[in-house]
Amino acid sequence: MATVDHKKIRKLISEKQKSYTDRQFFASRIFAGYLEDIAAAQTRRYGVRRKVSVRTVWEPKNNESAATNNSTIWINAGHKSITAKKIREERYELVIGNFAHELGHILYTDFIMLAVYRQYFQTGRWYPEQPPLTTGDDRINEADIWAFCKDDEMRKKMFLVLAFHVHNILEDGYVEGKILFRYPGVLGSNLAILREDDFESYETLTQMIEYESDGGHIWMTMENLFLSYAKYGKLKYGEEPLSDIRVQKVFSLLSEIDKAVTDPLAKERWNSVNIIMVRCWEYAKDFIESYIEKAEEAKAAGSVGSGTSADSMLAEALASIMGTSAEGTGETAPVEEPSGSASTAPGTTARKATAKMAVASKPPETEKETEDKETGAAGGDETKDESDGKPGIEIGSEDESEPEGEETGDGAIGDGETEDESGEAVADTEEQETDFSGEMASGDASTIQDVSSEEKGRIPLEQTDNLSNPSGGETELDDEYEGGGYENSASDIERLLENMAERDVHVDLEKQRTNELNELAQKIAYGNIHDGVNKKVHRDKEVKEEQKEKYKKIAAPLLYISKQLQRSITQQLKDKRTGGKHTGLLFGRKLNSSSLHRNDGRVFYKNTLPNTIPEMSVGLLLDESGSMSGSERATYARAAAIIVYDFCKALGIPIIVYGHSTEGYGMGASVSLYSYAEFEAIDRDDCYRLMDISAKCNNRDGAALRFVAEQLSKRQEDIRLLILVSDGQPCDSGYGGTAAEEDLRGIKQEYTRKGIIFVAAAIGSDKPNIERIYGDSFMDITDLNKLPVALTNVVKRHIRV
Numbered sequence: 001m002a003t004v005d006h007k008k009i010r011k012l013i014s015e016k017q018k019s020y021t022d023r024q025f026f027a028s029r030i031f032a033g034y035l036e037d038i039a040a041a042q043t044r045r046y047g048v049r050r051k052v053s054v055r056t057v058w059e060p061k062n063n064e065s066a067a068t069n070n071s072t073i074w075i076n077a078g079h080k081s082i083t084a085k086k087i088r089e090e091r092y093e094l095v096i097g098n099f100a101h102e103l104g105h106i107l108y109t110d111f112i113m114l115a116v117y118r119q120y121f122q123t124g125r126w127y128p129e130q131p132p133l134t135t136g137d138d139r140i141n142e143a144d145i146w147a148f149c150k151d152d153e154m155r156k157k158m159f160l161v162l163a164f165h166v167h168n169i170l171e172d173g174y175v176e177g178k179i180l181f182r183y184p185g186v187l188g189s190n191l192a193i194l195r196e197d198d199f200e201s202y203e204t205l206t207q208m209i210e211y212e213s214d215g216g217h218i219w220m221t222m223e224n225l226f227l228s229y230a231k232y233g234k235l236k237y238g239e240e241p242l243s244d245i246r247v248q249k250v251f252s253l254l255s256e257i258d259k260a261v262t263d264p265l266a267k268e269r270w271n272s273v274n275i276i277m278v279r280c281w282e283y284a285k286d287f288i289e290s291y292i293e294k295a296e297e298a299k300a301a302g303s304v305g306s307g308t309s310a311d312s313m314l315a316e317a318l319a320s321i322m323g324t325s326a327e328g329t330g331e332t333a334p335v336e337e338p339s340g341s342a343s344t345a346p347g348t349t350a351r352k353a354t355a356k357m358a359v360a361s362k363p364p365e366t367e368k369e370t371e372d373k374e375t376g377a378a379g380g381d382e383t384k385d386e387s388d389g390k391p392g393i394e395i396g397s398e399d400e401s402e403p404e405g406e407e408t409g410d411g412a413i414g415d416g417e418t419e420d421e422s423g424e425a426v427a428d429t430e431e432q433e434t435d436f437s438g439e440m441a442s443g444d445a446s447t448i449q450d451v452s453s454e455e456k457g458r459i460p461l462e463q464t465d466n467l468s469n470p471s472g473g474e475t476e477l478d479d480e481y482e483g484g485g486y487e488n489s490a491s492d493i494e495r496l497l498e499n500m501a502e503r504d505v506h507v508d509l510e511k512q513r514t515n516e517l518n519e520l521a522q523k524i525a526y527g528n529i530h531d532g533v534n535k536k537v538h539r540d541k542e543v544k545e546e547q548k549e550k551y552k553k554i555a556a557p558l559l560y561i562s563k564q565l566q567r568s569i570t571q572q573l574k575d576k577r578t579g580g581k582h583t584g585l586l587f588g589r590k591l592n593s594s595s596l597h598r599n600d601g602r603v604f605y606k607n608t609l610p611n612t613i614p615e616m617s618v619g620l621l622l623d624e625s626g627s628m629s630g631s632e633r634a635t636y637a638r639a640a641a642i643i644v645y646d647f648c649k650a651l652g653i654p655i656i657v658y659g660h661s662t663e664g665y666g667m668g669a670s671v672s673l674y675s676y677a678e679f680e681a682i683d684r685d686d687c688y689r690l691m692d693i694s695a696k697c698n699n700r701d702g703a704a705l706r707f708v709a710e711q712l713s714k715r716q717e718d719i720r721l722l723i724l725v726s727d728g729q730p731c732d733s734g735y736g737g738t739a740a741e742e743d744l745r746g747i748k749q750e751y752t753r754k755g756i757i758f759v760a761a762a763i764g765s766d767k768p769n770i771e772r773i774y775g776d777s778f779m780d781i782t783d784l785n786k787l788p789v790a791l792t793n794v795v796k797r798h799i800r801v
Contacts, residue, residue, distance in 0.1 A: 141281035195231065
């Protein structure tokens, strides 16, 4: 077989890299593995030890862009919002942004509470506690909720669909704030890009109102506004006045939303959900009733199916709200946050501006509201300033009575205002451009770390007795942050593309090599006894990750034995190559005057000239017959193969490793050869292929032995060593007993004359069989710890060190 041309391989990889489509790139296992590595590297940096799996797909017709079940992140790289970008790097940034968002849910969403909330509501209770009913309308709405849902499972289910969707909106705002604040590198930077892109695509309130008259609903408009404020701290009003009922309803809930997206306690988000559902019940109820009516109409029209129930139709409508992510599922609590850790909400400057507009646009109190306050029924959070612990609304400032913000077309109002030193509101157009492009914690670009395909080193575990307890710390959020300065997105993609191309080229070349090996197998003259035998060479074209994991799990003690074997001859090889003075000899022609004082007689020395060590190649042939399954023979064979292969590779000794069996029991004469390692490596994964060594069917030893011996005979090395591991029981259709043993002895004699050195390895009780067939050229590998000595003696004997 032709020598592997590695320059040609590099050229093929380069050509293959240029041919990949976005679909091939983003949906590849290599890209998904890259995201898994990012998750591990970024999260463990903060003490998180949660395993995250990633699955990337390309489904242009699927309206979902990303989702998680709390153990696996699913990303649709073919989603229209991503494919709308023309440049691969831009698509890459959005995919990573979606990944960062879903990772935030895995880390910070309490999935257990979803089930708890459902269970409580089904039994007629609020979770985690009764919402505050601060007005008469609140009390009426709360009573109507229970009356509406009483003894009606479908209505309960639909209420929960809405409540869970509101919760997902608040949770989106919370987890994005956490990711932006805690992971300002690859994750935070690309999440900020995704957020900017999402906000640009948001519809204005004017557009949403137009949709209400064309199949939409005011509740969906309300949810859009909740989402916009929860994630960005601002609204896109379009041409609508601030007095619009939808805007006013959102303004009345700003403090609740602010608390939900900043409080690390998951219960507080559910409290906010309850308050929103109570205060907006008239819209939510009408929305539910509209879909109950639609479901009844569909049923009357004869449409029956999983997508025609009222709750499924309602859920489908909610899924169309732009900017929302799929509701996560799972059964675990969020990761533990350090004691006293702060939470932040993105868009603080925008939130303050929105809060000022809410105060300025608040209509005069009605007589009923005044009466409620006088009777103590009212106590809305809107009347409190920031000192009460509820962020977002400022009351009592010098500009309280002055209206803030003007309409700016389709953009957000007031999100570009700051205050000068006198307290006057001034326009800041530059800030308006950056409010939603990078709301992250302040951080120096020098803290951003390049992503690497290699492990950068981990912090070793050490015994500690206590933790420090810092005091006086402050939390600061930089609203002018414009990204983490991560500049290697393009090079990261190039590296992944190269990995993909390298894998595909290797697979193609391995397929080509298997074909060549099979052609070689047919050309060899096996002798009359094997002429009519079916011969087939098998080689795994691509090593699976599972094989690599298994190898890494068991390899350490075996590689230690290999290192012992290497050390035992490395120094002698070195001395042989360099020559020098050998002292302390019992016999010789020259006395060493500096050793005459010794009493053991070792007073002689000799000088040796540098010698060229004969080059060596090794062929390892493993019996994989069914009988190797007994007494752990196949296990010993696999372990010995790992040791010998590592030894040879470490010392630069060319080696091939083959196993052999037959196609199956009762299928006629055949031989199946399994190529585990070849002289010329293509993908550097042969060590992992050894994990596939196992006991299979019959064994036609003669044909397999001749195949490997023939390959060794064509090598140019001075020493060509063929090591066999077998139980000494040849058995195939018409091939067995003393006749088969005589065939093996004849093959050994034939190739010995061609310079091949045979060493047969015996396992336990197989020693008499091996000795009978191959003579005294055998070694016992039952005790793997003795393998270094046995193999060293073989090597020494033939290279004469």
